[in-house]
Amino acid sequence: MVGIRTQDLRKVYTSSPPFAAGGGFGGSASAGKRGKQPKTEIVALSGLTLEISSGEVFGLLGPNGAGKSTTVGILTTRVRPTGGQAWIGQHEVWKEQVPVKRLIGVVAQRPNLDFSLTAREILLFHGAYFGLDSVQRTKRAGELLERFKLSDRADQMVRGFSGGMMQRLSIARAMMHDPKVLFLDEPSAGLDPQTRLLLWEIIREYNESGKTILLTTHNMEEADALCHRLVIIDHGRAIALGTPAKLKSSVPGGFLLRLRFGRQSPDLLEQLRALNGVREVRANDQNGADLYADRGGSLIRDIATLASAGNVDLQDVHISEPSLENLFLHHTGRSLRE
Amino acid sequence: MNWKCFFAMLVRDAHVARRNFFVLILQTFLQPLMFVFIFGRVMVRSGYMPEAYKSLLLPGIMAISMVFTGVWAVAMPLIAEFQFTREIEDRLLAPIEIWWVAIEKVLAGSLQALLAGLVVIPMAWLILRPGVVFSLDSPLTFACVTVLVALFAACGGLALGCSVNQSHIGLMFSMVLTPMIFFGCTYYPWSALNNFPILQKIVLINPLVYASEGLRATLVPQFPHLSLLAVLVALTVFDLLLLATGLRQFRSKAVS
Numbered sequence: 001m002v003g004i005r006t007q008d009l010r011k012v013y014t015s016s017p018p019f020a021a022g023g024g025f026g027g028s029a030s031a032g033k034r035g036k037q038p039k040t041e042i043v044a045l046s047g048l049t050l051e052i053s054s055g056e057v058f059g060l061l062g063p064n065g066a067g068k069s070t071t072v073g074i075l076t077t078r079v080r081p082t083g084g085q086a087w088i089g090q091h092e093v094w095k096e097q098v099p100v101k102r103l104i105g106v107v108a109q110r111p112n113l114d115f116s117l118t119a120r121e122i123l124l125f126h127g128a129y130f131g132l133d134s135v136q137r138t139k140r141a142g143e144l145l146e147r148f149k150l151s152d153r154a155d156q157m158v159r160g161f162s163g164g165m166m167q168r169l170s171i172a173r174a175m176m177h178d179p180k181v182l183f184l185d186e187p188s189a190g191l192d193p194q195t196r197l198l199l200w201e202i203i204r205e206y207n208e209s210g211k212t213i214l215l216t217t218h219n220m221e222e223a224d225a226l227c228h229r230l231v232i233i234d235h236g237r238a239i240a241l242g243t244p245a246k247l248k249s250s251v252p253g254g255f256l257l258r259l260r261f262g263r264q265s266p267d268l269l270e271q272l273r274a275l276n277g278v279r280e281v282r283a284n285d286q287n288g289a290d291l292y293a294d295r296g297g298s299l300i301r302d303i304a305t306l307a308s309a310g311n312v313d314l315q316d317v318h319i320s321e322p323s324l325e326n327l328f329l330h331h332t333g334r335s336l337r338e
Numbered sequence: 339m340n341w342k343c344f345f346a347m348l349v350r351d352a353h354v355a356r357r358n359f360f361v362l363i364l365q366t367f368l369q370p371l372m373f374v375f376i377f378g379r380v381m382v383r384s385g386y387m388p389e390a391y392k393s394l395l396l397p398g399i400m401a402i403s404m405v406f407t408g409v410w411a412v413a414m415p416l417i418a419e420f421q422f423t424r425e426i427e428d429r430l431l432a433p434i435e436i437w438w439v440a441i442e443k444v445l446a447g448s449l450q451a452l453l454a455g456l457v458v459i460p461m462a463w464l465i466l467r468p469g470v471v472f473s474l475d476s477p478l479t480f481a482c483v484t485v486l487v488a489l490f491a492a493c494g495g496l497a498l499g500c501s502v503n504q505s506h507i508g509l510m511f512s513m514v515l516t517p518m519i520f521f522g523c524t525y526y527p528w529s530a531l532n533n534f535p536i537l538q539k540i541v542l543i544n545p546l547v548y549a550s551e552g553l554r555a556t557l558v559p560q561f562p563h564l565s566l567l568a569v570l571v572a573l574t575v576f577d578l579l580l581l582a583t584g585l586r587q588f589r590s591k592a593v594s
Contacts (some may be wrong), residue, residue, distance in 0.1 A: 077593075078431075078593065078594070079594050080593050097435065097436075098434065098435060099433075101431055101432065101434075108427060110424060112423065112425055112426075112427040114350075114428055116354040116357065116358075116425075117350075121353070125346060125350045125353075128343075128346035129346050129347065129428075129434075130432065130433060131342045173428070
């Protein structure tokens with residue numbers, strides 16, 4: 001059984017981050033102009049410590065540039081950490097790369113299939129790299145093509161495949177050598193709902209066979225549906241960790257009402273705080289407020305009444321039910337999609 | 339060292355090369371054979387070139403074909419795979435130290451270059467005959483030189499492929515490969531530069547000079563050529579230099 005551990009992992013890019021790491025900007029460094037200025041330093045991870053048990057489906061959740069892909073990159077030997085350590089099972093990733101690579105299967109964020117080969121050949125050669133003999137390879141490739149509904153296109157070059165087919169094949173390839181730990185970087189980005197459900201089913205099934213799975217996503221629904229536990233990261237730091245249910249219940253009240261007024265009025269915010277069921281009120285941009293409460297729609301009338309009494313125009317209300325999205329917003333003041 | 343994995347990657351490259359066989363053939367041989375035809379046949383038959391030029395041309399054409407094939411076979415896939423398609427990630431994640439992935443590319447490229455070099459001899463002979471006089475008095479020396487030339491081509495491909503941006507491929511051909519070929523003593527022996535003493539010294543930094551002169555020394559020793567010892571030493575040094583540069587660049591591309 002193989003788990004994953006990281007200890008105070010840090011990564012600072014001195015040139016632009018690789019494709020897989022999303023080109024995001026974390027930390028305090030600014031993007032700066034190109035040219036004669038000194039090298040721009042981009043802090044992608046600043047001290048990430050995680051402990052993922054074997055057999056767990058663990059999610060890394062965060063906006064673009066939060067450090068998700070960099071974490072996956074370090075754990076899969078593709079990114080050199082600036083500081084800290086990471087282990088897959090008993091093996092320290094940077095120092096024992098070959099044993100680590102034997103244990104892991106990786107699905108990158110961008111499709112990186114071997115375009116000079118057919119779908120079946122991609123699986124067969126991948127199996128050969130991992131030392132499967134020809135009988136095993138042929139059998140396993142056939143099964144995976146069937147499972148991922150790719151059998152009818154198995155002997156075509158992958159150049160002409162749709163995005164969804166390439167993604168399915170990438171995942172099949174990562175499973176080809178039956179790795180103990182599977183990394184999926186944004187596995188369902190760009191998939192249609194039907195394929196997404198197929199993918200979720202396959203991920204659950206793979207996990208049930210005792211495998212550890214680490215997936216990154218910025219899709220709350222996916223994290224909620226698949227992950228046993230997840231960590232929310234932002235600017236390369238873990239800001240919350242736990243089961244999806246526990247994380248959601250940690251948001252004060254659970255409900256979030258995003259309000260926008262015609263003008264900013266501190267008095268009004270004070271009055272809102274006093275409303276029954278309201279747990280927390282935060283001013284967001286110039287004229288808005290985020291209101292955390294244990295009820296949703298039934299608060300609107302009171303808010304509207306207070307606003308009109310204070311001569312403030314209530315322009316927009318958005319209610320969201322308890323969700324990980326709210327949790328992210330609560331911790332960072334920013335929406336995941338921003 | 340995981341030989342199984344290394345061998346599987348080699349089989350993959352052979353498989354892809356076989357699939358693209360026809361394109362590879364056109365790419366490798368069309369240009370040198372047209373050159374052979376025009377200079378070796380048209381110009382000679384019409385009396386603008388002496389008959390002996392046919393034999394002089396053969397080693398040069400062989401060097402060009404080998405270098406072009408090796409560089410192309412290694413550099414072009416690497417440029418695309420590192421910068422655009424990321425195809426190589428599959429092999430970087432295979433259970434083998436990553437520099438073996440680069441070594442495998444060099445080996446595959448060298449084999450292709452060798453093949454190209456050995457095919458050019460009979461093809462050129464067919465186009466040029468009668469009148470080509472070449473000898474294989476010392477097959478071992480010829481084999482040594484040919485292998486060193488093939489390695490030079492593949493290592494050069496590795497160094498270029500891991501250093502050049504996709505947007506600069508055109509520049510790579512016009513700024514690196516073309517001058518290398520023209521100042522590489524391919525269409526003329528090094529001694530032909532006796533009247534250009536400065537240029538004659540400068541071209542010595544061009545590894546292709548040693549490739550052409552080395553092949554000339556072993557295939558058509560009747561023409562003036564650089565000493566074989568100088569050729570062997572220079573080619574070995576260039577091979578090692580390019581391999582070291584290539585591996586360093588490969589590493590910096592492969593790991594961020």
